[in-house]
Amino acid sequence: MRKYLEVIKILFKTQITYRFDVAMTVLFTFTRILFAYVLWGAIFDQREVINGFTFPMMLSYYIFSSFLSQIEMSDGVSGEIAGRIQAGTFSKYMIIPLNTQGYFIAQTFGAMAFYFIFILPVTILWMAVLQLGFTITGSFSVILVTILMVLLGLLFMIQLNYFLGILAFKFQEISIFLMIKGNLVAFITGTLVPLHFLPQDLVSVLRFFPFYYVTYLPSMLLIGKNEEEAFTGLVVLSVWLAVFTLLNHFAYNKLRVIYDGVGI
Amino acid sequence: MKRNIRFIATLLKMKLSRMMVYRLSFFGGSLVDGSMFLLWLLMFQAIYSQVDSIGGWNKGQTIIFLGTFSLLNAINMTFYFFGVIGIPNKIRNGELDHYLTKPVNPLLRITFENMNPGSIPLIFLSIGIISYGASLLDITIHAATILLYVFFIVIMAILYYDMEIIVRTIPFFVISATSIERLEIAGLDLCMRVPGVLFRGVLKVLFYFVLPYGIMATVPTQILTYSISGDMIFISILVVFVFSVFTLWFWKLGLKHYKSASS
Numbered sequence: 147m148r149k150y151l152e153v154i155k156i157l158f159k160t161q162i163t164y165r166f167d168v169a170m171t172v173l174f175t176f177t178r179i180l181f182a183y184v185l186w187g188a189i190f191d192q193r194e195v196i197n198g199f200t201f202p203m204m205l206s207y208y209i210f211s212s213f214l215s216q217i218e219m220s221d222g223v224s225g226e227i228a229g230r231i232q233a234g235t236f237s238k239y240m241i242i243p244l245n246t247q248g249y250f251i252a253q254t255f256g257a258m259a260f261y262f263i264f265i266l267p268v269t270i271l272w273m274a275v276l277q278l279g280f281t282i283t284g285s286f287s288v289i290l291v292t293i294l295m296v297l298l299g300l301l302f303m304i305q306l307n308y309f310l311g312i313l314a315f316k317f318q319e320i321s322i323f324l325m326i327k328g329n330l331v332a333f334i335t336g337t338l339v340p341l342h343f344l345p346q347d348l349v350s351v352l353r354f355f356p357f358y359y360v361t362y363l364p365s366m367l368l369i370g371k372n373e374e375e376a377f378t379g380l381v382v383l384s385v386w387l388a389v390f391t392l393l394n395h396f397a398y399n400k401l402r403v404i405y406d407g408v409g410i
Numbered sequence: 411m412k413r414n415i416r417f418i419a420t421l422l423k424m425k426l427s428r429m430m431v432y433r434l435s436f437f438g439g440s441l442v443d444g445s446m447f448l449l450w451l452l453m454f455q456a457i458y459s460q461v462d463s464i465g466g467w468n469k470g471q472t473i474i475f476l477g478t479f480s481l482l483n484a485i486n487m488t489f490y491f492f493g494v495i496g497i498p499n500k501i502r503n504g505e506l507d508h509y510l511t512k513p514v515n516p517l518l519r520i521t522f523e524n525m526n527p528g529s530i531p532l533i534f535l536s537i538g539i540i541s542y543g544a545s546l547l548d549i550t551i552h553a554a555t556i557l558l559y560v561f562f563i564v565i566m567a568i569l570y571y572d573m574e575i576i577v578r579t580i581p582f583f584v585i586s587a588t589s590i591e592r593l594e595i596a597g598l599d600l601c602m603r604v605p606g607v608l609f610r611g612v613l614k615v616l617f618y619f620v621l622p623y624g625i626m627a628t629v630p631t632q633i634l635t636y637s638i639s640g641d642m643i644f645i646s647i648l649v650v651f652v653f654s655v656f657t658l659w660f661w662k663l664g665l666k667h668y669k670s671a672s673s
Contacts, residue, residue, distance in 0.1 A: 191465070
């Protein structure tokens, strides 16, 4: 465990080198909130409540989902693994005395922790600037469950991206696939529009998949909605985590033997 | 002019032969951007299942807006995007020398040397989205309106190009313009999803006249749906003209500041 903590610390410190990237990422939290403010502001001009949401509720939803999607930085895992396999430099991760998947989990949490420190105050600042009766649950237990769900969700996304990354052992060029995945994930995690607005049959199906619980449900819980789904969310996420832990273990052991370390 | 067209055709042939080496990536751009616009279409479908209009725009108008931005993006990706994005690197590592010493306008060559025919399917997808949006409207669109729409698509594609060149000319004067490029992405990302008619006050001034991404798809959509004023037509033509003149002037000024490999 100490070795992984060391990786987290190193990655945390490394982010200081990329101060500008951090500043821009933090700044771009704003554009998502601005999108919600302009679009939903026009929609709520005509009605006070739409599909159970008021305007402050909707803005709060976008502030939370924007915050969660900004600190969810696992996209880099698949990109880095695929890039290094293509270039023949993945050997670096094979020779370090750590479990490869564990290393990437620690690496991503290190970077996330750094961004968390900066994005949190900016998010709070936006709450203050908008001054629109910000909505947040008053239940301490719901907040605790949400934090746990967010952690499980982040862990799942790292595992998913790790799995996609190691597919490059077999398919080499997967960047197009990763970009399409990024578009799709933005939609099914509810970052573009609350999933509540989609047809109910589709939402029922999505409840069986982990993406529902990565950004959407935590954001809904934080604005005081869907509390009855919290426990189910933890169970579904845990099951998917277990599945992907096994899947990644077998996939890595099976695929790494076809890696030649030369690159293309 | 004839010589330039022959030159562009040669660049296209060379690019096609290079692209055939990586056949799997050929339609990559179309697949990525096509999936993005289809998901945005779903997003607006979901919103319009609850409301009749957004800022006075009905579902048909918004879908035409999305299709129009998708079309502009497709034109950008097909013809000049992959050439223009390389400018900052060429300035930084002195590679621009090779372009300046050739007997061809350097900007013309950079613009068209990386055309991407793999994005052409995106043009057809966009036309499909626009047609779907138009079918939802209870109006008859005349041939003259379609011609005016096509004219505005062409000039807005020029405006799109102008904005890309302006942003990528800045590295002539500073070491890195990464922040400006990210600002461009953020502005585009916002204006691709939010029709310009929804902006008010400072945001309207910003996205109509300073970073005019807000008018690119909005004005052609307003033309096709008969919801534009004569003033707005005139203003948008003026904006394109001013930005085009500025782009050429700024590029030439940048070239004067170019210090080869030491830039």
